[in-house]
Amino acid sequence: MNTHLLNMLWVALLVATVLTWLIGKTGYTGPLAVSAILVIAAIKGWMIIQDFMGLRRVRLLWRGIVVGWLLVTLAVILIAYWLGLK
Amino acid sequence: MQYKSQAVAKPYFVAAIALFVAQILFGLIMGLQYVWGDFLFPYIPFNVARMVHTNALIVWLLMGFMGATYYLIPEEAETELVSPKLALAMFWIFLVAAGLTVVGYLTVPYARLAAMTGNDLLPTMGREFLEQPTITKLGIVVVALAFLFNVTLTVLKGRKTAINTVLLIGLWGLAVLFLFSFVNPHNVVRDKFYWWWVVHLWVEGVWELVLGSILAFVLIKVTGVDREVIEKWLYVIITLTLVTGILGTGHHYYWIGTPEYWQLIGSIFSALEPIPFFAMTLFAFNMVNKRRREHPNKAATLWVLGTGVMAFLGAGVWGFLHTLSPVNYYTHGTQITAAHGHMAFYGAYVMVNLALISYAMPILRGRAANSNKSQVAEMWGFWLMTVSIVFITLFLTAAGILQVWLQRVSDNPLPFMVAQEQVSLFYWMREWTGVIFLIGLLVYIWSFFIPGEEKAA
């Protein structure tokens, strides 16, 4: 495993986390903020699944299950949020 | 039969099936009382018939488990049972105690029975499924201890496999949790809370370990698949069982005065409870597909596959149907629960017992498998009983849905008894299906008496 890549991802994940927190702190709400937050979560989760968990080199079925979990979970959250807007 | 002491299993199996017949007969009486209210009244009131029906079920399943344990432990541990005499003595004590208890139910008013058996000293009677007199309960503890002593020592001196380890964990858990039947606080909420530690943690917890290990044992025998593979599956299945089942207890804590967060926890974990049952179905079919030998006992294989499917349907699907708290709010304590109970008990515990009996009984009688004729009759029994239970479940589900609608959902909710009359058609259909079930059971028993030993031991 490329340790350099791991380090880069680590920094990226830290930055993304602070970004999410800032969105909350600055009081941004609404569809745009929530979409941004969920997209950030998706990217973070994807990085963890692909390279920390190491599923990048595993056949599609297993990767699909875990990435699928992430996307479906976030999609359900988004749908519930969207329904709440009406 | 590889070990002489396995023979002690035989009386357990015979008694189990005899009690099974009693269970069904009293079930038919109750079913009739649903539509013919004063049938046998006041000689056998409904509650008495129900006690016999449910207690006979529990006792015969336990008898079957014990017989199964005595049969499979020597073979797994590769050593004779520590004390076959103790096993036989316990058999008779258990049988006589169970018999006397049933006689007590049928001949004496329940309050008198309670007074006669010293319920005042340690009141434990009169709670669903735990109606047995306190002295019977103490007797069960003694029998269980002697039984566990016997089989645990056998395993300790012999080979320890995943199957006998899991079986022992299940049996010890069963015995330890039974001790909660002696916990009977005055506070109804706490009473119910710990009552479920016996009832739920039995059937959706430790009993499933027993079920899993018996199933694994029979699968190894009839398919010839590597023990290694089957044992892995066994561990995965029982992990899923306990991971979901322990917190799944929460689905009983919705409306009995316990805090409302149980609605969240109970709903989530019991929604996952079908997973282990689904895994069990996959397991059974997978192993049979991968079989390395054609075992002459086709009937046993059928029972094993049946267990996988019916346990998933009855415990998994029908359980899930009414387990989420918003649904359960309406279905709690209706015929839906009864529907689930019938198919789950049959699909999981009745069938696994019959699977092991089907496999072991011919061997105990000195042959690898019964004659074709006998097996055909047994399979007829299988199909008659299984199809009947499916229809009983469907009719009770229909009755339940209608009951929920009339009594709880509609704009002008009907009183309980009025709603009951509205659904009596389904009760009649259930009763007739019950008769077919009894016929199936009789065919099954008849198959034991069909001679012929085409296959040598």
Add this chain to the structure above:
Amino acid sequence: MNAQHRGHAPRPYPPGDLAIWVFILAELAAFFALFAAYAFTRLRHLELFNEMQKTLDSTAGMINTLLLISGSWGVARAVAAVKANHVRASANWLLMAIGSGVGFLIVKYFEYGAKFSAGVGLDTNLFYTFYISLTMFHALHVVLGMVILLFVWNKTRRGGYSAHDHHGMETGASYWHMVDLVWIVLFPLVYVMR
């Protein structure tokens, strides 16, 4: 290690023991159900949830996210190190991950402490039922993950793993990453978005 894999057909099974993956999938299913239940219950109690969310300490949540991510990174580095046969470094990376778990629990301790001393409990209101159930359940997974990592660390320290045999370490690592992954969803859902 990297070169070995490049250009090869994908591996049939995820890293670690398949049994842990069955367990991981069951856990993910449980968390999915919890998240979905949260999201849809929020829908019916929008005002309560939006108002109550403001009482949460999102900074504590953010620090905890950083800690878990760092722990996950540490474990990934530990696996990379053992594959390169740097056993000592691997053990140290594991220790760092365990340390991040300890940090997580310390932050949680203060966070809960503040809530409980304010009289908040599981049945204060629906939002807190979810907040406490979800985060407490997750925190217990952190504890379990730490116990697993402690075993793995101990075995690594004694030279139990090597470039040839690190199946057990990958098993523990996969579980730890799952705990992290779940938090990545939990943090924005419960602490931030409204």
Add this chain to the structure above:
Amino acid sequence: MSEAFTTSTARNIFYGGTLFFLLVFLALTYQTEQSIPSRDRREMLADAKVVAGKKIWETNNCIGCHTLLGEGAYFAPELGNVVKRLGSEEAVKAFIKSRPPEGVPGRRSMPQFNFTDQQLDEIAAFLKYVSEINSAKWPPNIQG
């Protein structure tokens, strides 16, 4: 497959996972015990009649036909809210007393238990106590 999936790991996950969820369950049990005093009306148990009533409830196997907070048999009406449904404890007592010993032809009927007046008081007190337990708004309506 055999390398990817070992029996010893499966076994350890079984023990670890079970222990984990058992501990969670015990912790929740502790929490439940802490919080139910506000819901279970335990102060009513100070009345000896309620305690005696529960014993009569048990020794006559009422649960063999009825449900109580939805648990029991489904042959006869729910009794968790029966005091509210019939209107008063007096009405409950009158109903129990009025059951014909030989039953009602063709219909379900409760047996005649020949309770003394004191026993009837005790049963009614017990059912009154159960009706006041906070059961999260269950049953959905007065019919139980």
